[in-house]
Amino acid sequence: MKRFIGFVRKEFYHIFRDKRSLFILFGMPIAQILLFGFAITNEINNVDIAILDQSNDIETQKIIYKIKASPYFNVENQIEKERDIASEFKKGKIKAVLIFEPNFSKNLETKKVTFIQAITDATEPNVANTIANYTSAIIQNYQAQKKQPDTNQVKVVVQSRMLYNPELKSVFNFVPGVMTVILMLVSAMMTSISITREKELGTMEILLVSPLKPFQVIIGKVFPYIFLSIINAIVIVGLGYFVFKMPINGSIFLLAFESILFIISALSLGILISTISNSQQTAMMLSLMGLMLPVIILSGFIFPINSMPLPMQIISNIIPAKWFIIIVKAIMLKGVGIQYIWKETLILIGMTVFFIAVSIKKYKIRLE
Amino acid sequence: MFSWICKSISDYKSQGFSKPWRFELNKKLCDFVSSWQIIMEKEKIITVKNLTKKFGNFTAVKGISFDVYKGEIFGFLGANGAGKTTAMKMLIGISNPTSGEANVAGFDVHTQTNMVKKSIGYMSQKFSMYDDLTIKENITFFGGIYGLSRSQIKQKITQLVEELELQEVANNLVGSLPLGWKQKLSFSVALLHEPKIVFLDEPTGGVDPITRRQFWEMIYTQAYKGTTIFVTTHYMDEAEYCDRVSIMVDGTIEALDTPKNLKKQFNVEAMNDVFLKLARNIE
Numbered sequence: 020m021k022r023f024i025g026f027v028r029k030e031f032y033h034i035f036r037d038k039r040s041l042f043i044l045f046g047m048p049i050a051q052i053l054l055f056g057f058a059i060t061n062e063i064n065n066v067d068i069a070i071l072d073q074s075n076d077i078e079t080q081k082i083i084y085k086i087k088a089s090p091y092f093n094v095e096n097q098i099e100k101e102r103d104i105a106s107e108f109k110k111g112k113i114k115a116v117l118i119f120e121p122n123f124s125k126n127l128e129t130k131k132v133t134f135i136q137a138i139t140d141a142t143e144p145n146v147a148n149t150i151a152n153y154t155s156a157i158i159q160n161y162q163a164q165k166k167q168p169d170t171n172q173v174k175v176v177v178q179s180r181m182l183y184n185p186e187l188k189s190v191f192n193f194v195p196g197v198m199t200v201i202l203m204l205v206s207a208m209m210t211s212i213s214i215t216r217e218k219e220l221g222t223m224e225i226l227l228v229s230p231l232k233p234f235q236v237i238i239g240k241v242f243p244y245i246f247l248s249i250i251n252a253i254v255i256v257g258l259g260y261f262v263f264k265m266p267i268n269g270s271i272f273l274l275a276f277e278s279i280l281f282i283i284s285a286l287s288l289g290i291l292i293s294t295i296s297n298s299q300q301t302a303m304m305l306s307l308m309g310l311m312l313p314v315i316i317l318s319g320f321i322f323p324i325n326s327m328p329l330p331m332q333i334i335s336n337i338i339p340a341k342w343f344i345i346i347v348k349a350i351m352l353k354g355v356g357i358q359y360i361w362k363e364t365l366i367l368i369g370m371t372v373f374f375i376a377v378s379i380k381k382y383k384i385r386l387e
Numbered sequence: 388m389f390s391w392i393c394k395s396i397s398d399y400k401s402q403g404f405s406k407p408w409r410f411e412l413n414k415k416l417c418d419f420v421s422s423w424q425i426i427m428e429k430e431k432i433i434t435v436k437n438l439t440k441k442f443g444n445f446t447a448v449k450g451i452s453f454d455v456y457k458g459e460i461f462g463f464l465g466a467n468g469a470g471k472t473t474a475m476k477m478l479i480g481i482s483n484p485t486s487g488e489a490n491v492a493g494f495d496v497h498t499q500t501n502m503v504k505k506s507i508g509y510m511s512q513k514f515s516m517y518d519d520l521t522i523k524e525n526i527t528f529f530g531g532i533y534g535l536s537r538s539q540i541k542q543k544i545t546q547l548v549e550e551l552e553l554q555e556v557a558n559n560l561v562g563s564l565p566l567g568w569k570q571k572l573s574f575s576v577a578l579l580h581e582p583k584i585v586f587l588d589e590p591t592g593g594v595d596p597i598t599r600r601q602f603w604e605m606i607y608t609q610a611y612k613g614t615t616i617f618v619t620t621h622y623m624d625e626a627e628y629c630d631r632v633s634i635m636v637d638g639t640i641e642a643l644d645t646p647k648n649l650k651k652q653f654n655v656e657a658m659n660d661v662f663l664k665l666a667r668n669i670e
Contacts, residue, residue, distance in 0.1 A: 021531065021534075022531055022532055022534065025527065025528055025531030025532065026528075026531070026532065028528075029517070029520065029524070029528045032517075032519065032520055032524060033517070033519055033520075036519045037519065220513065220515065220517075220518075221511050221512075221513030221514070221515040222515045222516070222517060224481070224509075224511050224513075224515065225509065225511065225515045225529075226532070227481045228479050228480070228481055228504060228507070228509040229504060229529075229532045229533060230501055230504045230505045230532070230533065230534065231532050232501075
């Protein structure tokens with residue numbers, strides 16, 4: 020035990036004396052969560068648009084007022100001729116043009132149908148999509164008000180309610196995602212680098228010649244990172260809770276348990292990487308390419324898994340991060356207990372056991 | 388008679404070997420004493436029989452056999468790739484022999500690896516202390532993993548810092564020390580737990596001649612105290628300092644004797660020529 024404490028103390032000296040690793044450990048989580056929380060949002064605000072009103076009557080004016088009144092759009096200018104549209108877009112200031120057909124009100128009264136065209140700048144597809152949706156929402160709203168009460172048409176209105184995240188805050192998605200990425204990064208990358216560093220420096224040899232058993236060496240190296248990862252998880256959840264008002268509806272103990280489980284599975288992946296790489300650089304590349312990218316792309320953090328092609332969906336199942344994100348969202352947003360997420364938890368446990376078994380086996384082979 | 392010689396040696400030691408002739412004289416005395424010791428005691432501390440290591444189809448060590456006696460400085464020589472590092476790794480318990488037997492400090496390397504590890508010290512060719520820890524922290528750490536108590540560690544720190552005259556830099560990071568100091572420090576750290584045998588793997592690589600000389604003085608002092616020294620080197624002048632020398636070529640031990648006898652046997656002036664003759668014959 021005394022040996023173990025000495026070993027861990029040494030490990031902390033390494034961490035606290037290396038400014039780079041300190042930055043990765045503590046700077047990154049905070050920077051990432053703030054970045055994702057504040058800068059990367061799917062909502063749009065104050066988008067500049069232009070309007071080409073070919074009829075300029077009372078109905079079109081009403082709609083234009085409505086659009087002007089919404090916080091989403093900012094009507095930059097009115098275009099007079101159709102051929103100016105292209106040059107307006109080329110200037111780059113406006114993101115969309117709304118076109119009202121000639122004789123708008125008249126058509127509405129006589130033909131009962133009229134057209135508004137929304138042209139959007141799809142160089143940014145997400146923004147374009149959102150603009151189109153918002154525009155049609157505003158116009159539908161106008162339509163609903165316009166409807167005469169005496170019309171005896173059958174009316175179907177969809178009332179949608181956004182469960183668990185009524186305001187559709189994207190930060191609710193990013194907090195679990197960033198937490199997963201950071202825990203993966205800290206646990207897997209930092210441990211694999213710190214173990215390979217001992218190999219590179221030749222101190223690993225000295226440790227193996229000493230009476231310490233190989234597994235004691237590994238546990239000694241890994242332990243500080245368990246501790247630091249837990250602190251990181253607390254910082255991230257804390258930031259989400261206090262800064263971004265992300266609720267924690269479920270049991271905080273269950274959340275802690277699942278987080279520790281995920282940390283251990285990431286650590287065992289880190290050990291696995293360190294057994295197959297001989298230099299810090301290889302370890303870093305392996306962690307970045309082999310872990311970070313799949314975690315970001317295939318975990319459902321940024322891109323929804325359901326809309327991926329089938330092979331990708333199947334691959335995503337072997338990524339521990341996918342299951343962890345599901346678990347964290349379920350606990351924090353839905354407030355569910357273990358009875359709803361035991362399957363995911365079991366999968367995580369199974370993966371952890373598998374990684375540990377493989378790395379023990381690899382480690383022994385290397386010692387030969 | 389015996390004790391008188393030893394005492395005179397220790398007197399010399401306390402004066403330091405600032406002059407080369409003193410070093411030579413001391414070496415001769417030590418040679419004399421160790422030959423006495425060999426004759427009188429001949430206590431085997433390492434016995435190796437038919438030790439073999441195979442990596443797939445390649446046999447790195449081909450059934451070597453030799454003995455090392457207590458308190459001697461045993462030179463383990465060979466060209467790069469001759470198999471000496473592999474052989475040494477089996478003796479220090481970090482590589483399992485494919486076949487054959489080896490007994491180190493009374494323990495079998497197959498079955499009692501952990502006891503072997505406790506009885507030996509090891510210093511590798513790479514400098515292997517932590518650059519980002521201070522001298523004191525390094526000593527504390529390595530003392531700790533060998534199970535020394537806190538008071539023992541404290542005492543060792545004071546002793547080491549004094550012996551190596553590191554008082555002023557004891558709280559500096561090891562990374563800031565010159566290589567020569569680092570090597571001397573690593574040697575002392577390898578001796579922290581007072582092992583019976585110390586394995587030195589090319590300990591003086593890249594070190595200047597003065598430091599090399601000082602380093603060998605430390606080795607002599609330690610051997611005189613009864614610690615067995617097992618050393619690999621590429622410097623043939625260092626081979627001359629050893630009590631006995633083995634030369635490994637292509638996985639087998641081609642020669643093993645005192646440097647004096649080896650030179651006589653091959654009819655040459657220096658160990659360098661012995662080595663070249665052996666290596667060439669094989670090619």
